[in-house]
Amino acid sequence: MTVTTPATLDALADAVATTAPAPLRIAGGGTTRPWRHNGAPPGVDVIALGALSGLTAYDPAECVVTVLAGTPVRHLTDTLAVHGQYLPWDPPIAGDGATVGGMLASGLSGPGRYRYGGVRDFVIGARVVDGRGRLIASGGQVVKNAAGFLLHHALVGSAGRLGVIAEVSLKVFPRAEATRTLVARASSLAGALAAHERLRLANLDLDALDLDATSAVVSARLAGAADALDARAARAARALAHAVETLTGADEARHWQALSLAAWPATGATVKVPAAPSRLTAILATLMPLGPCRLSAGGAVAFLHSTQPLDALQDAFAAAHLRGAVVRGPDAGTPLGIRHAPAFADRVRASLDPDGRFR
């Protein structure tokens, strides 16, 4: 096994080309797959992206940033914050050295995805190194672009299986002037789901809407002009129809941190399940026996943390006709439950990785 740590895009392309045809693993920050450099299986070469770090271009007035894949997410969000901007989808795994490339490859979005969309909605371009060491660009650095195939879209959720993400261009937004979070503790899951649904349907322009199924707690965040928040929070509280705790500042930040995926241990399996409001009761009935779970983005997605063996998860998902994937833990990248016919995916992969190196 060799570990290469290229510091430039050309060096990255070279590293992929010269290790051919050995299977490759890409190490970002190692926050979703905890094997880091030394845990790769025998015969597998590792390319570590830690040295490929920094912002390539950032003009705040443009609301576009281009960043190398090994850049820590935290560094990116800190830089944006200086200019009053942010990543609206709240990357859920941002600390511990999580990288921008990993953020794209894992395709994970946090609670903020509720309002303006997820990571898929903000990627406007990328450069990727394919299995033969070729550096390929798609998209660009403008927010609107219909020229050529949108390969950068396919990198979202690709879990390192299509190529090495080398650089990413993102649309970013101005951060809201103020935020406020309402927390309601229901006495039962059914009560929490009902409150969650009332909020979702109330057209309140919520910034985030999550439900912790295990504790029956609903959390709703408002963001916007400071002088409008009182009126908006009052409306949201009425829709919740529960005793409400209002959080701001550091308490608010801590509350969302505790709800984040990152608060679960990196061991075991963190599982993502695409969901829909009309199916929540059924989905939770499948997931809750497997471990603690949460709903995010107004019930569009469920997250589960489970210490059950992978086979047990597979069986449970298949039996319930659910589609999911392990997104964090030793089995990160493993799909669960029902799968789509692979013809298109296979053809896309063949064009990028004809030798099957990214496994």
Added chain:
Amino acid sequence: MDLTTALAAIYPPDRLLTRASALASYESDALTAFRTRPLAVVLAETRQEVIDTVRLCHAAGVPFVARGSGTSLSGGSVPLDDGIVIALNRLNRIVRLDPVDRIAVVEPGVINLDISAAAEPFGLYYAPDPSSQSVCTIGGNVAFNSGGAHCFRHGMTANHVLGLEVVLPDGEVVRLGGDSVEDVGPDLAGLFVGSEGLFGVALEVTVRLLPRPESYRTVLASYTSLQAAGDAVTRIIAAGLLPGAMEIMDRLAMDAAEAAVHAGYPPGAAAVLLVELEGDAAQAEAELARLSAVLEASGPSHVHIAANAEERALLWKGRKCAFSAVGRLSPDFIVQDGVVPRTKLGDALVAIEQLSRQHGVRVANVFHAGDGNLHPLILYDGREPGALARAEALATDILRLCIRLGGSITGEHGVGLEKRAFLPEMYRPEDIAFMQRLRESVDGRRLANRGKMLETPA
């Protein structure tokens, strides 16, 4: 058995067109410069017919092109003379509209605006709003990743398509994505969008619906120069505002719109900026105060806040009809579509003005300022010798300007036939080579929409 005979086994005679007179309306799309008569046109009414047609074409090695309403402005739906047109207009059922999950599952021939009309009773709408939305189909929108006036905040078609059922060019049927805004695995639905029909035919499209904003606040500011209007946009973004739409029109475009709909644009202004805030009523009101302050500081000659829904509708009507209204100013015109980084809008407009003078060709400017998407309308009279050539030369110069400024050769109309020669100017040879490999991998026989996007004109 030849292909037309085989097709006759699937389609009744009135849905398999082979006579010259019947084929005429399928020879071109909204970009009339390209025109080719196809071998045959099939008017599909079911998914299975589309699948069977693609399989027959594949077996016979005959190229095919899907066609929605034929409003492509880049020649995207123009057929080949030895090819088949698969017309999808009749595949226009809304299969399912779920107001709880806020999704619609539709066939590809459904008209963009019909989705919003069906969603309206539930307080929902489909966000992407190309100006052609009352006629263009969702299948065409998917192929071109169509945009509209709300892309900076809401994104393009790719951001609203959650799942697809697709027949690949060899007849294999696959599902991409799902029915939730969150999916697992690579975002393949997002890759299919914008592929200009080269990856096969979309048979079913699942889109997300958004709740109608509780409140809109629409403001029209007029300026004595285009540049000042462009600068105001930069100020608005710098102030941390996130309007749903920001549109600019120059004098010529306003004159055309006025003649068509009397939208009430100020007569003396060189440019107007239309800004629309949307969302929760209290929030929109608070933003309006901030927006007004920013606009006041941007040196406008006049600021008007739409007092009610009727005034708002009128302001938008003028903007939406600007393309077609320009027909009143000139017998012929080219609609160009290019993108520059938003902060370079001012530079781009000055350069376009210079180019216009240099070529002696009039240009009316209408554009999506929030996302740097320019739509210069290049006016000419086709009866005048050399006029078309001059207009095309100007159109080309504008595209090169967009590339030079770090933008794109198309924001929403696609590459199609029209811009094939420019794709290699925007991307490096390695990038184009990858696109070729991907296309080969998906469609080894190059049957799906052969001749478009990746094939350089002879």
